[in-house]
Amino acid sequence: MTRRKLVVGNWKMHGSRSANAPLLSGILESRPYTCDVAVCPPFPYLSEAAVALASSGLRWGGQDCSVHEQGAYTGEVSARMLAEFGCRYVIVGHSERRALHAESDGLVAEKAKAALAHGVTPIVCVGETLAERESGQTESVVKRQLSAVIHALAHCAGEMVVAYEPVWAIGTGKTATPEQAQEVHAVLRAQLRAATPRADAMTLLYGGSVKPENAKSLFAQADIDGALVGGAALKADDFVAICRAAG
Numbered sequence: 001m002t003r004r005k006l007v008v009g010n011w012k013m014h015g016s017r018s019a020n021a022p023l024l025s026g027i028l029e030s031r032p033y034t035c036d037v038a039v040c041p042p043f044p045y046l047s048e049a050a051v052a053l054a055s056s057g058l059r060w061g062g063q064d065c066s067v068h069e070q071g072a073y074t075g076e077v078s079a080r081m082l083a084e085f086g087c088r089y090v091i092v093g094h095s096e097r098r099a100l101h102a103e104s105d106g107l108v109a110e111k112a113k114a115a116l117a118h119g120v121t122p123i124v125c126v127g128e129t130l131a132e133r134e135s136g137q138t139e140s141v142v143k144r145q146l147s148a149v150i151h152a153l154a155h156c157a158g159e160m161v162v163a164y165e166p167v168w169a170i171g172t173g174k175t176a177t178p179e180q181a182q183e184v185h186a187v188l189r190a191q192l193r194a195a196t197p198r199a200d201a202m203t204l205l206y207g208g209s210v211k212p213e214n215a216k217s218l219f220a221q222a223d224i225d226g227a228l229v230g231g232a233a234l235k236a237d238d239f240v241a242i243c244r245a246a247g
């Protein structure tokens with residue numbers, strides 16, 4: 001099956017009003033793209049991104065959301081709020097949040113559910129640490145992480161985007177080889193096939209040191225449908241080149 005590719009820029013906690021404007025206009029100026037393109041800026045910049053990208057065909061999203069609808073949850077942002085700002089996506093379960101904020105598989109699954117309840121597509125991140133890979137646990141770790149979300153979403157599981165991001169490849173310059181990434185993507189696709197009739201239409205992204213130089217060989221793999229890009233998403237030229245590689 002040919003699936004349309006998706007390239008998402010995860011800006012993490014980077015950016016400023018003065019840096020964002022040229023980055024967004026650089027991405028805009030390089031339209032049209034033959035893949036779907038989205039950026040996920042920090043929350044304070046979402047409204048700016050929404051204004052800049054309105055009617056452009058480009059999409060935007062948040063980097064996290066609360067499991068709660070509203071209430072006394074200082075510092076949290078709900079999926080409903082993201083929907084109000086036109087977010088098409090929200091990243092949930094990024095390894096930085098799992099590690100630095102002790103997010104469990106169960107919590108990540110609830111976040112994915114909250115997102116879908118407001119029409120925001122969750123980009124669910126899964127991935128193993130270096131220690132887990134070296135001890136042969138890659139498959140069991142990613143399956144465990146994905147399984148929690150599949151169960152929580154039940155008949156809506158086919159609506160999520162999954163991003164395989166090996167923790168050891170994030171921000172390290174060490175990319176998984178296309179074959180290593182494909183191997184895990186195939187495992188995830190098989191797990192999704194057992195859960196939803198939409199599995200073959202679902203978008204599975206790879207993330208971890210994706211650069212213009214390695215994007216094409218990653219995108220050539222059968223089950224890699226695009227990328228979740230960190231560092232290279234902060235430079236318009238690099239991000240655009242990755243989007244071009246997906247086309």
Ligand code: 13P
Nearest residue numbers: 010170171208209230231
């Ligand atoms: P890098 O592309 O900087 O390795 O980050 C990947 C990532 O974590 C995207 O979510």
